[in-house]
Amino acid sequence: MSTSLLFRQAKASDIPFLVEAIIAAEKSGTDRLSYATIYDLEEPEVERLLSEMLDEEIGGQELCFSSFHILESEEKPAATMAVWIEGEEGSSSVLRSALLAHYIPMDNLKKAMAFRPVFTDLRMDRTEGSLQMESIYVAPEERGKGHLSALMKHISAQYKGKTKRAELQVDGENIRAINAYEKIGFRISLERQSDKADALRILPSNKKCAMTLDL
Amino acid sequence: MERKELVSRVEEIYKEILEVDAITLSDEMTANDVEGWDSLTHSLLINQVQKEFEVKFKLREVISLKNVGELFNLIESKLA
Numbered sequence: 001m002s003t004s005l006l007f008r009q010a011k012a013s014d015i016p017f018l019v020e021a022i023i024a025a026e027k028s029g030t031d032r033l034s035y036a037t038i039y040d041l042e043e044p045e046v047e048r049l050l051s052e053m054l055d056e057e058i059g060g061q062e063l064c065f066s067s068f069h070i071l072e073s074e075e076k077p078a079a080t081m082a083v084w085i086e087g088e089e090g091s092s093s094v095l096r097s098a099l100l101a102h103y104i105p106m107d108n109l110k111k112a113m114a115f116r117p118v119f120t121d122l123r124m125d126r127t128e129g130s131l132q133m134e135s136i137y138v139a140p141e142e143r144g145k146g147h148l149s150a151l152m153k154h155i156s157a158q159y160k161g162k163t164k165r166a167e168l169q170v171d172g173e174n175i176r177a178i179n180a181y182e183k184i185g186f187r188i189s190l191e192r193q194s195d196k197a198d199a200l201r202i203l204p205s206n207k208k209c210a211m212t213l214d215l
Numbered sequence: 216m217e218r219k220e221l222v223s224r225v226e227e228i229y230k231e232i233l234e235v236d237a238i239t240l241s242d243e244m245t246a247n248d249v250e251g252w253d254s255l256t257h258s259l260l261i262n263q264v265q266k267e268f269e270v271k272f273k274l275r276e277v278i279s280l281k282n283v284g285e286l287f288n289l290i291e292s293k294l295a
Contacts, residue, residue, distance in 0.1 A: 058278055090278070093254040094246060098277040101258035106266070109258050116255060123253075 003073055003145075007154045010068035010080065012055060017077045018068055019050045021137035028171040028204035037202035038115055039108040053099050060089025061096045062134035071151045078142035079151050082135045085163055087128035115202055121194035122208045124169055131159045131215070133168040136177075149184050160215050172207025186211040216294060221287060228267055232259045242284025268294065 010018060023046070027033050035046045054065045061067070062082040071079040086092055101109065126132055133155070138147050156166060170177050172191060190210040199206035222240060229238045233251040246252040252260070261277055264270075264286070270293035280286055 056274060058274070091246075094257060095278060097254035097257040098261060098274065100254075101261040102274045102277065104258070106259075106262045109255075109262060112255055113259070119253075119255065 004075070005147075005150065006072040006075075007151070008070055008072065010065050010070050012065055014068070014070060014077060014080075015051050015054050015065055017070075018054055018065055018080060018135075019047050021068075021080045022050055022062070022135045023047070025135040025137050026204075028174045028177070030204040032202065032204055034203055038112045039104055040111045041104075041108060049103050053103055056099060058095055058099055060084050060087075061092040061099075062132075063096055063099055068135075069151065069155055071147050071154070073142060073145070073147065077139070078145075079138040079147040080135070081133050081137065081151065081155070083155055083159075084132050085159075086126040086130050086132050086167075092126060092132065115198050118194045118196045118199045118202065118206075121196065121199070122192045122203075122206075124190055124192060124208060124210050126169075127165065127167055129163060130212075131156075131163045131166040133166060136168065148180055152184050156213070156215050164215055166213040166215055168211050170209050170211060171204045172209045173205035178209060178211070181211050184213070186213045216291075218287065218291070221290060224267060225264060225283075225287065225290070228260060228263045232256050232263060240283045242282060242287070244283040245281070264290065270294065 023033060026035060033043060033046060035041065036043050050063065053063045056064070057066055058064050059067060061084065067082040067084050068080050069083060070077050084092065089095065133152070136148070168181065168186065170181065172193070188209050189212045192208045194206045226238050226240050229240065230236070233249070233256055235251065238249070246257060261272070265272055268290055270290060272289065276289055280289065
């Protein structure tokens, strides 16, 4: 029996699935959700804020529902990731911070300042003009079926000719994800580490990797 | 409010958020030109400017800002 697979762009009605994807990708197999730890928010509050931000349709960064591509299996979303060309609509980090500034209360934004030394240690700039892949997620019951590779190949084919390189960032201790991306052809291009004690309180680990793939 | 006064009040906000002793802002400046102006401090700057001038920006207005001069213009348009 063959499984029916369908590739499509995300719609506003997919937002709950996208929130699930962003949170799982951020946690990276741990119980630490950076949006919650950095801004001192509870997880349900993070879920609500992410839903609202995704619905704003600020393209060129990951917190936008139309940046997401979905692979459907048997008419259900099975895998997703956000993609955009860095710099096409402005710096993704500036766009994202304008969104965060609009939705996260000032007092909570200020709390993040305490962790600035960690962000400085782990800072990785996205390459302008490259295809960015973020919040990469396969639903737990859909793992091991080749969905990640299928979705990445589909997206890469769409962007071939428009850009030469795909780039992603991953938690440095998420070996399973790193192995999966390597199998698809990604190679580690940059590694960062923070020795600040706070790193392990707020992030899945104190290591981060950038990986690239020539299209 | 004169542009000069507006600029100096914005400079005060930048000094406080970026934790620097002095800063001179010019119209063409962007985040790339200013040490410490990263995504985190950008969120704080946008919020603090609105608080200080008692104005409210629309998200689209903030997204379309290309440089510091456009931020000054946006504040002026809200105060007009």
